[in-house]
Amino acid sequence: xxDRLFNWYRFASPQAFYPLAGxxxxxxxxxxxxxxxxxxxxxxxxxxxxxxxxxxYRIIFLHVPASWMSMFIYVVMAFWAGLGxxxxxRLSGMMAQxxxxxxxxxxxxxxxxxxxxxxxxxxxxxxxDARLTSELILLFLYVGFIALQSAIxxxxxxxxAGAILALVGVVNIPIIYFSVKWWNTxxxxxxxxxxxxxxxxxxxxxxxxxxxxxxxxxxxVALMRVRRIMLEREKDTQWVREELAREAx
Amino acid sequence: MIYWNSLADFLAMGKHxxxxxxSFIVMAALMILEPILLARSRKSLIARLxxxxxxxxxxxxxxxxxDNP
Numbered sequence: 001x002x003d004r005l006f007n008w009y010r011f012a013s014p015q016a017f018y019p020l021a022g023x024x025x026x027x028x029x030x031x032x033x034x035x036x037x038x039x040x041x042x043x044x045x046x047x048x049x050x051x052x053x054x055x056x057y058r059i060i061f062l063h064v065p066a067s068w069m070s071m072f073i074y075v076v077m078a079f080w081a082g083l084g085x086x087x088x089x090r091l092s093g094m095m096a097q098x099x100x101x102x103x104x105x106x107x108x109x110x111x112x113x114x115x116x117x118x119x120x121x122x123x124x125x126x127x128x129d130a131r132l133t134s135e136l137i138l139l140f141l142y143v144g145f146i147a148l149q150s151a152i153x154x155x156x157x158x159x160x161a162g163a164i165l166a167l168v169g170v171v172n173i174p175i176i177y178f179s180v181k182w183w184n185t186x187x188x189x190x191x192x193x194x195x196x197x198x199x200x201x202x203x204x205x206x207x208x209x210x211x212x213x214x215x216x217x218x219x220x221v222a223l224m225r226v227r228r229i230m231l232e233r234e235k236d237t238q239w240v241r242e243e244l245a246r247e248a249x
Numbered sequence: 250m251i252y253w254n255s256l257a258d259f260l261a262m263g264k265h266x267x268x269x270x271x272s273f274i275v276m277a278a279l280m281i282l283e284p285i286l287l288a289r290s291r292k293s294l295i296a297r298l299x300x301x302x303x304x305x306x307x308x309x310x311x312x313x314x315x316d317n318p
Contacts, residue, residue, distance in 0.1 A: 044259075045250075045251050045252060045253065045259075046250055046251065046252055047252065048252055049252070049263070054263040054264070054265060055262040055263035055264075055265050055269065056262070056263065056264075056265035056268055056269060058262065058265075058269050059268065059269055059272045062272050062273060062276050063272070066276065101283075102283065105279055105280075105283060108279075109275070109276050109279060112272065112275055112276075113272040113275075113276065116267075116268040116269075116271050116272045117268065117272070119268060120264070120265050120268050217280060220284070221283055221284055221287065224284060224287045224288070224291070225287055227291070228287065228290060228291045228294060231291075231294055231295070231298065232294060235298050235301070240298070241302060244295060244298060244299060244302070247295070
């Protein structure tokens with residue numbers, strides 16, 4: 001048997017993925033803490049003030065990672081949901097379900113830190129401009145996904161219904177991302193793009209480290225939640241009984 | 250390397266302390282709370298499942314005897 005087959009099919013079953021996830025979680029926590037401390041150190045202690053925005057600009061080290069994660073987690077969630085719809089893997093629905101609350105949390109944090117950034121810089125907590133409104137819709141999509149899934153008792157039907165909502169909602173992601181280009185918005189343009197960055201390199205490093213910390217955090221939390229979902233959904237199977245018997249009280 | 254002259258400067262964040270720390274505290278609180286809540290719900294789920302398994306075992310050892318008077 002080739003290695004590729006081994007990796008894919010073996011860990012696609014909850015029974016095999018559960019212990020693997022359990023072993024990975026501490027590593028992702030360690031990485032999250034490491035990147036988080038480094039990012040906050042650079043962003044809040046080392047980076048100089050911003051010529052235009054003063055110290056208030058430091059919200060960027062929280063706001064941009066939260067916003068990136070809110071969009072990225074949605075794409076990953078929709079990917080798993082779509083995989084579940086197409087191939088009926090048991091794991092995919094569980095992964096999508098595990099990602100949604102964390103994505104919703106980051107969407108909320110993006111709006112929250114954005115409001116606290118907007119007030120001193122623009123003089124308002126909120127405007128109905130394209131970037132802010134499409135991010136609010138992203139939060140509603142997450143909440144809708146969670147509500148829809150929890151309203152349907154049969155997990156397989158809940159997965160399918162949620163998957164359709166998740167896939168339709170993907171259209172919102174490029175709208176959020178390009179909104180600052182497509183429309184005249186109060187929101188500033190993107191701080192980082194592939195060609196050139198509009199930021200000083202210390203600031204850029206701080207932001208990337210904070211983003212990496214949020215990324216590692218999201219993986220750790222999603223793995224924790226998917227393990228809980230696995231136990232819950234597969235509670236009548238033999239492997240869950242054996243797993244719980246092994247984990248001494 | 251450190252940019253700030255004093256702790257007071259750091260906490261004041263120019264005139265933007267309220268906004269910067271308001272963002273930081275809420276984000277940190279949520280990111281600490283989420284794994285704690287998850288760990289707690291995992292514990293209670295495991296306790297519930299173990300109770301359920303024990304109850305099933307008892308049922309299997311003493312099947313209901315409907316035929317007896």
